[in-house]
Amino acid sequence: MNEQQQTLLQFMSQQADKLGVQTMQHIGLTFISLFIAVLIGLPLGIYITRKKNISGLVLGIAGILQTIPSIALLGFMIPLLGIGAKPAIVALLLYALLPIIRNTYTGITGVDATVKEAAVAMGMSKWQVLFKVELPLAMPVILAGIRTATVINVGVATLASYIAAGGLGEFIFGGISLNNTNMILAGAIPAALLAIIFDFLLSLVQKLNVKKIKGVVKIAPVLLIILSCLYFIPSAYGGKLTAGFTPEFMGRQDGNLGLISKYGLKIHTIVISDAVMYKAAQEKELDVISGYSTDGRLKAYNLLVLDDDKKIFPPYYAAPIVREDALRKFPELEKTLNLLAGTITDSIMTELNYKTDYLHQSPERVAKDFLVSKKLWRAEKNGKEGVVRIGSKIFGEQYILASMYSMLIKGHTNYDVSTKSGLGGTKIVFDAMTNDQIDFYPEYTGTGLLAILQAPAKTVNELQTSKDSTYNYVQREFSKRYQIKWLKPIGFNNAYALMMREKQAKDLNIKTISNLKRYLESK
Amino acid sequence: MIKVEHLVKTYGSVKAVDDISFEVNEGENMILLGTSGCGKTTTLKMLNRLIEPDSGNIAIDGKNISEQPPELLRRGIGYVLQNNGLFPHYTVGENIAVLPNLLKWDKAKTQKRVDELIEKLHLTKEYLNAYPSELSGGQQQRIGLARALVTDPPVLLMDEPFGALDNVTRSSIHREFKALDELKRKTIIMVTHDVQEAFELADRIALMDKGKIVQIDAPADLLFNPVNEFVRGFLLEQRLQLELKSIKLTDLWTHLTDTGKKINPSMLSSDIGIWEALENFKFYPRETINIINQHTKEVKSITFDQLMSAFSKHKNLQPHE
Numbered sequence: 001m002n003e004q005q006q007t008l009l010q011f012m013s014q015q016a017d018k019l020g021v022q023t024m025q026h027i028g029l030t031f032i033s034l035f036i037a038v039l040i041g042l043p044l045g046i047y048i049t050r051k052k053n054i055s056g057l058v059l060g061i062a063g064i065l066q067t068i069p070s071i072a073l074l075g076f077m078i079p080l081l082g083i084g085a086k087p088a089i090v091a092l093l094l095y096a097l098l099p100i101i102r103n104t105y106t107g108i109t110g111v112d113a114t115v116k117e118a119a120v121a122m123g124m125s126k127w128q129v130l131f132k133v134e135l136p137l138a139m140p141v142i143l144a145g146i147r148t149a150t151v152i153n154v155g156v157a158t159l160a161s162y163i164a165a166g167g168l169g170e171f172i173f174g175g176i177s178l179n180n181t182n183m184i185l186a187g188a189i190p191a192a193l194l195a196i197i198f199d200f201l202l203s204l205v206q207k208l209n210v211k212k213i214k215g216v217v218k219i220a221p222v223l224l225i226i227l228s229c230l231y232f233i234p235s236a237y238g239g240k241l242t243a244g245f246t247p248e249f250m251g252r253q254d255g256n257l258g259l260i261s262k263y264g265l266k267i268h269t270i271v272i273s274d275a276v277m278y279k280a281a282q283e284k285e286l287d288v289i290s291g292y293s294t295d296g297r298l299k300a301y302n303l304l305v306l307d308d309d310k311k312i313f314p315p316y317y318a319a320p321i322v323r324e325d326a327l328r329k330f331p332e333l334e335k336t337l338n339l340l341a342g343t344i345t346d347s348i349m350t351e352l353n354y355k356t357d358y359l360h361q362s363p364e365r366v367a368k369d370f371l372v373s374k375k376l377w378r379a380e381k382n383g384k385e386g387v388v389r390i391g392s393k394i395f396g397e398q399y400i401l402a403s404m405y406s407m408l409i410k411g412h413t414n415y416d417v418s419t420k421s422g423l424g425g426t427k428i429v430f431d432a433m434t435n436d437q438i439d440f441y442p443e444y445t446g447t448g449l450l451a452i453l454q455a456p457a458k459t460v461n462e463l464q465t466s467k468d469s470t471y472n473y474v475q476r477e478f479s480k481r482y483q484i485k486w487l488k489p490i491g492f493n494n495a496y497a498l499m500m501r502e503k504q505a506k507d508l509n510i511k512t513i514s515n516l517k518r519y520l521e522s523k
Numbered sequence: 524m525i526k527v528e529h530l531v532k533t534y535g536s537v538k539a540v541d542d543i544s545f546e547v548n549e550g551e552n553m554i555l556l557g558t559s560g561c562g563k564t565t566t567l568k569m570l571n572r573l574i575e576p577d578s579g580n581i582a583i584d585g586k587n588i589s590e591q592p593p594e595l596l597r598r599g600i601g602y603v604l605q606n607n608g609l610f611p612h613y614t615v616g617e618n619i620a621v622l623p624n625l626l627k628w629d630k631a632k633t634q635k636r637v638d639e640l641i642e643k644l645h646l647t648k649e650y651l652n653a654y655p656s657e658l659s660g661g662q663q664q665r666i667g668l669a670r671a672l673v674t675d676p677p678v679l680l681m682d683e684p685f686g687a688l689d690n691v692t693r694s695s696i697h698r699e700f701k702a703l704d705e706l707k708r709k710t711i712i713m714v715t716h717d718v719q720e721a722f723e724l725a726d727r728i729a730l731m732d733k734g735k736i737v738q739i740d741a742p743a744d745l746l747f748n749p750v751n752e753f754v755r756g757f758l759l760e761q762r763l764q765l766e767l768k769s770i771k772l773t774d775l776w777t778h779l780t781d782t783g784k785k786i787n788p789s790m791l792s793s794d795i796g797i798w799e800a801l802e803n804f805k806f807y808p809r810e811t812i813n814i815i816n817q818h819t820k821e822v823k824s825i826t827f828d829q830l831m832s833a834f835s836k837h838k839n840l841q842p843h844e
């Protein structure tokens with residue numbers, strides 16, 4: 001425990017620069033969107049107290065906006081606003097609107113009718129009634145709404161890193177894909193603290209008496225603007241091309257670290273989630289992205305893989321990894337899973353991915369068509385001899401593989417299957433496995449070596465000569481450390497790749513990573 | 524001063540105010556009396572345009588109010604509500620100064636006026652920085668009155684101003700209300716459902732029923748010359764008390780016998796009602812009270828028994844209804 005804390009503190013002090021930048025971005029994002037949400041929500045809330053017949057409609061729409069899942073909302077924003085700060089701020093502001101509009105509305109309608117009547121009867125104009133009576137009396141309720149919105153925003157802002165808007169989400173999601181607990185905590189703890197601190201400060205303001213609130217409300221806009229500016233301080237954008245890399249790629253030896261150390265590549269880089277990266281490249285928001293060599297989206301989005309002329313992206317096998325106790329419990333399992341071994345080559349996998357990613361066929365259909373063509377498909381036996389639990393990560397290829405395994409088990413054995421697909425990143429799915437939540441899932445030896453085992457640089461260098469030696473190493477270590485068995489490789493290689501839009505690569509005459517480096521350094 | 528003609532206000536099928544006409548003279552205290560829902564508040568609020576009538580005319584000082592900007596109109600009319608309507612986020616001082624601040628009076632003038640009112644309403648200055656919620660109901664109501672009086676408007680509208688107060692507080696406020704010089708020169712229209720209150724404070728009473736005025740007269744006329752059964756029935760239950768309030772000592776003068784024993788120097792005017800005279804016995808238990816006839820300057824000193832027998836002699840002379 002002590003050691004764990006130590007290393008967390010070490011990690012945080014080591015990454016103090018990044019942590020500071022991310023925290024400021026986080027605060028900035030939260031408050032820019034909050035500021036705009038107040039600018040929109042407050043007048044709108046006041047307006048609907050005057051036009052009661054549309055109040056239901058406005059509150060309804062704001063309510064619906066808030067039920068849209070954050071990731072989906074961020075996704076919708078990309079075609080409209082691209083990636084980065086703009087869509088993140090708009091998404092956050094949409095979430096913050098409801099509590100602000102609703103509380104303004106209830107606050108003002110809740111003001112004692114006789115007090116309002118007295119104000120009117122004394123000869124106050126509509127505006128005087130609003131500013132001298134209604135708003136001051138509704139202020140505690142309005143502030144409660146702003147407080148709710150702030151806490152929501154601090155939380156949702158962690159997702160901004162999905163679309164390259166920065167914030168503490170970079171550490172959190174980086175940590176999840178790199179299986180790095182300290183990194184997760186380095187993002188999550190400050191995010192939680194921010195929420196607690198802002199909540200507490202606003203609760204103090206809320207409790208002030210009306211007189212003092214007046215003062216605070218006057219300085220609030222200034223404060224909001226200052227906090228909002230935090231976002232812009234760190235982001236000194238520049239560079240000819242922009243790269244978008246996944247958090248996992250950012251932290252791996254065979255990823256960005258290698259690009260820097262072996263190629264000396266210096267490119268303006270932003271961190272972005274795998275889910276939106278390809279779309280952003282197509283929308284010309286990004287020029288260079290990290291991806292997998294077998295990804296179907298390569299073809300779907302007309303992307304070109306840059307030749308890795310210095311060989312920093314070693315090829316890795318994909319294979320199912322299984323809990324050893326599950327193999328004992330289900331004696332037929334290993335044999336059945338190995339039916340797929342060696343059947344899917346690079347080109348087949350790319351083709352299958354293309355079918356789901358571009359032709360939008362369901363992973364089940366793609367899986368079944370393939371198994372039928374290989375004469376591996378059999379009708380379900382509806383077996384009752386126990387349930388095998390399959391896991392998968394949250395992208396297309398894993399869904400297809402999980403479907404195939406599910407069909408094989410149902411058709412070839414008397415076991416039933418339950419599938420837990422879409423388990424976020426490596427850490428989430430692997431933790432599910434070690435905690436006996438799932439029995440097996442498809443994994444890549446490179447991820448096993450670098451993200452899970454976190455092998456020392458020396459070992460990694462030795463192993464990178466051959467993909468078989470990597471396979472042997474992870475197989476041995478997994479069995480020893482986790483009692484998990486690597487079954488036979490499925491066949492295709494999985495390697496990182498740098499990609500650009502085909503047209504841009506041609507225009508700039510870039511074919512290899514070295515070409516890219518030269519282009520970036522020219523002029 | 525105020526002239527109301529054929530005022531009508533309907534809510535859906537409810538005729539809240541149904542063709543009402545009346546006049547109020549300058550300095551008069553007119554009370555709209557009636558059971559709950561008979562249209563008193565609606566009538567009152569049309570006078571300062573909190574409610575716009577469906578039809579009819581209202582003129583104040585000869586000027587049609589519908590032709591004046593409502594804000595300006597309202598600044599010239601004081602308004603006091605049952606639940607005082609004080610601003611909870613303003614101190615007592617700020618509450619009283621709302622209108623002077625809207626009118627941009629200079630600070631010293633406002634302060635002087637506020638201090639003056641505080642004194643007249645028997646409040647101490649230490650309340651100026653308190654918030655309304657820290658005050659008793661009676662005190663809040665006084666602040667409400669002070670706020671309405673601060674610019675000395677010629678007209679005052681009051682909607683059940685003492686309705687939320689307990690009996691003891693109410694009768695003490697009634698006494699202050701009658702004594703307050705600021706109110707003597709004002710034209711007041713007050714709404715109440717309390718018959719006793721109406722008889723105590725009104726120069727004239729407009730008794731309303733179902734949106735119409737049934738009878739509009741001085742309290743004694745309402746009591747002794749009711750226009751119909753409704754009016755008689757309305758006052759029946761509290762008749763004795765009302766008689767004691769509406770019959771003045773002047774009316775009994777000939778029946779009162781002077782004991783000649785002027786034990787103390789205090790002097791009551793014969794313009795007060797019997798009820799108030801009786802209260803003097805109650806509060807200052809003496810054998811006799813001294814009464815001075817305002818017209819002849821004659822003084823009589825009487826006992827409780829003499830007052831009561833004078834009352835019954837007076838009653839016996841009234842035509843039987």
Ligand SMILES: Nc1ncnc2c1ncn2[C@@H]1O[C@H](COP(=O)(O)OP(=O)(O)O)[C@@H](O)[C@H]1O
Binds near residue numbers: 557559562566
């Ligand atoms: N805003 C309104 N909408 C509908 N009906 C109303 C409204 N205001 C008053 N009324 C109705 O008009 C009638 C007179 O109301 P009001 O003047 O408040 O009576 P009072 O003050 O004598 O108790 C009542 O029947 C009441 O229900």
Ligand SMILES: [Mg+2]
Binds near residue numbers: 563565
């Ligand atoms: Mg009323």
